[in-house]
Amino acid sequence: MLDVEHTNDNNFMFKKIFSIFLLILISLLSACDKAENKPSGPVYTVRDESNQTNLRFAIHPLHNPKKLFKAYQPLVDYINQQLPKIHIQLEASRDYQAFEDKFRARAPEIILPNPWQTLQAIKTGYQVSAMAGNREDFKGLFITKKDSPIQSIKQLKGKILSYPSYTALAACIMPQQFLHDKGINIKTDIINRYVGSQESAIMNVYLGESDIGVTWPIPWRLFQKDYPHYAQHLKVLWETPTLLNNAVMFRKDIPPETISAITTILLNLHKHKPGKQILKSMQTQQFHPADNQSYAEVETFIARFEQQVRPIESPF
Numbered sequence: 202m203l204d205v206e207h208t209n210d211n212n213f214m215f216k217k218i219f220s221i222f223l224l225i226l227i228s229l230l231s232a233c234d235k236a237e238n239k240p241s242g243p244v245y246t247v248r249d250e251s252n253q254t255n256l257r258f259a260i261h262p263l264h265n266p267k268k269l270f271k272a273y274q275p276l277v278d279y280i281n282q283q284l285p286k287i288h289i290q291l292e293a294s295r296d297y298q299a300f301e302d303k304f305r306a307r308a309p310e311i312i313l314p315n316p317w318q319t320l321q322a323i324k325t326g327y328q329v330s331a332m333a334g335n336r337e338d339f340k341g342l343f344i345t346k347k348d349s350p351i352q353s354i355k356q357l358k359g360k361i362l363s364y365p366s367y368t369a370l371a372a373c374i375m376p377q378q379f380l381h382d383k384g385i386n387i388k389t390d391i392i393n394r395y396v397g398s399q400e401s402a403i404m405n406v407y408l409g410e411s412d413i414g415v416t417w418p419i420p421w422r423l424f425q426k427d428y429p430h431y432a433q434h435l436k437v438l439w440e441t442p443t444l445l446n447n448a449v450m451f452r453k454d455i456p457p458e459t460i461s462a463i464t465t466i467l468l469n470l471h472k473h474k475p476g477k478q479i480l481k482s483m484q485t486q487q488f489h490p491a492d493n494q495s496y497a498e499v500e501t502f503i504a505r506f507e508q509q510v511r512p513i514e515s516p517f
Contacts, residue, residue: 259294261300261315266293273482277290304322305325310455311455323450323496329450331464336446338485340417341372342417342437343415344403346407346435351438364376365402372417377510381509448496
């Protein structure tokens, strides 16, 4: 009688050995095939190059970085979508001085400075291509509590005023010129505090750290939208006269066709629904054509301020 169990074991071992042999054979044949097809010379890898132009877009501290990205990233995304060969990366700065260091080093290709910074950027090799927003929107606002006893300029003597920065044009320089013209000595009659951002200047008032917070329309509108429970206790006490709005500037080594393509998109945003939505997120009405010469009147204003009030780049 045959030993069935022994026969089954032999069959199992045979199948296992055959399977191992088959795997070894396939591996050897595959290796041979690769060796035969392997080129004898150097191997070059073909890379997928899109020829995309990368540009940094730095914006002066209109808002804190989180809020700035929320406001301006839709614009950057839209431009990148419309111009596939261009990729723009949005860049915030921790404060005004950090932003100014960037354009003085000619680091970003595109910048959005305030009008005084625009004059400085022209000197370092940038050119104006557009104005961001209406002129009527570029003015200083004096924010105070609704129950504040301050009613007249004369009552400011001895009071604390908070500003985002001493180089903030609409939110510091223009208001200080306004107060000077009304008879206030900026250096001796009031206490000036430079608190780093538009939001901080406003919040200092709500928290009782300042009697007046100085800002300008765009941050004030966003503050009212984002923090209505704080804003309901505040009010605008005074406004300054207006001046030119912020500039869109390109470094001079950027190809003219790139500048033209991006500028055209900006100037036409207010003409279609997606563009209007983007402008709304930035609290900006529209972009206007402008060039370096457009900002000559700002230079005249700055010269008067430095003669009558203080040096721009010094808080005293």
